Amino acid sequence: AQTVTQSQPEMSVQEAETVTLSCTYDTSESDYYLFWYKQPPSRQMILVIRQEAYKQQNATENRFSVNFQKAAKSFSLKISDSQLGDAAMYFCAYRSQYSGGGADGLTFGKGTHLIIQP
Amino acid sequence: EPEVTQTPSHQVTQMGQEVILRCVPISNHLYFYWYRQILGQKVEFLVSFYNNEISEKSEIFDDQFSVERPDGSNFTLKIRSTKLEDSAMYFCASSNQLAGAWEQYFGPGTRLTVT
Numbered sequence: 001a002q003t004v005t006q007s008q009p010e011m012s013v014q015e016a017e018t019v020t021l022s023c024t025y026d027t028s029e030s031d032y033y034l035f036w037y038k039q040p041p042s043r044q045m046i047l048v049i050r051q052e053a054y055k056q057q058n059a060t061e062n063r064f065s066v067n068f069q070k071a072a073k074s075f076s077l078k079i080s081d082s083q084l085g086d087a088a089m090y091f092c093a094y095r096s097q098y099s100g101g102g103a104d105g106l107t108f109g110k111g112t113h114l115i116i117q118p
Numbered sequence: 119e120p121e122v123t124q125t126p127s128h129q130v131t132q133m134g135q136e137v138i139l140r141c142v143p144i145s146n147h148l149y150f151y152w153y154r155q156i157l158g159q160k161v162e163f164l165v166s167f168y169n170n171e172i173s174e175k176s177e178i179f180d181d182q183f184s185v186e187r188p189d190g191s192n193f194t195l196k197i198r199s200t201k202l203e204d205s206a207m208y209f210c211a212s213s214n215q216l217a218g219a220w221e222q223y224f225g226p227g228t229r230l231t232v233t
Contacts, residue, residue, distance in 0.1 A: 033220075035221075045209060045211075047224075050221060095220070101215075101220065102214075104174060105164075105176065106222060109160060
C-alpha cells in the first residue's frame with residue numbers, strides 16, 4: 001500500500017514571502033499522479049496542482065509550483081508571494097494507476113497547517 | 119463553473135440510526151467517490167463508483183456502508199446503524215478524464231455528528 005508523509009504539521013510565513021511544503025511518498029509503482037489540495041477553514045478540499053509521474057517537468061500554476069523528485073519520492077509545493085488567502089491546511093495526495101481509469105482513490109498525507117503572518 | 123454539491127451540510131443523528139448523505143456530482147463526470155475525514159485527521163478514501171457499480175473500496179467501507187446512484191444526478195452514501203466513531207466530515211468527489219489525470223473535484227462536505 002502507498003503511504004504519503006508530510007513531516008511539517010505547521011509552517012508559518014510572512015505575507016509576500018515564499019514557503020515550501022514538503023511531501024514524501026512510498027510506492028512500488030512507476031505510474032501514478034500526485035496532487036496538492038488546499039483545505040481552508042470552510043473545510044472544502046480545493047485542488048491546487050497536479051503532477052504526472054511520467055513527466056519530468058515540474059508543474060506550475062501561477063504562484064504555485066512543485067519540485068518533483070521521482071527517484072527520491074519527494075513532491076514539495078512552493079508558494080511564491082504568499083497571500084493571506086493562502087492560509088489553510090495543505091494536503092499532499094497520491095493516486096495510483098493500478099486499477100485503471102479513475103477508479104483509484106486518493107491517499108492523503110496528514111496535512112500541513114500554513115499560517116500567513118501579515 | 120460546475121461544482122460538486124452535497125446535502126445536508128450538517129447532519130445530527132442518534133447512534134444506531136441510518137443516515138443518507140447526498141451528493142450531486144459534476145454533470146459530465148464519470149467516476150464518483152466518497153471520502154471521510156475524522157476531525158483533526160487525514161482524509162480517507164471510502165469508495166469509488168463507475169457505471170452504476172463500485173469500482174474500488176477501502177477497508178473502511180464495510181457492510182455498514184452502501185452507495186447508490188438512484189437517478190441521473192444524485193449519488194448517495196448510506197450508513198446503517200451509525201456508531202459514535204462514524205462522526206466525521208464526509209466528502210463526495212467526482213472526476214472525468216482530463217489529459218489522463220482523472221482529477222477529483224470535491225464537494226463542500228457533510229458534517230455528520232452521531233450522538
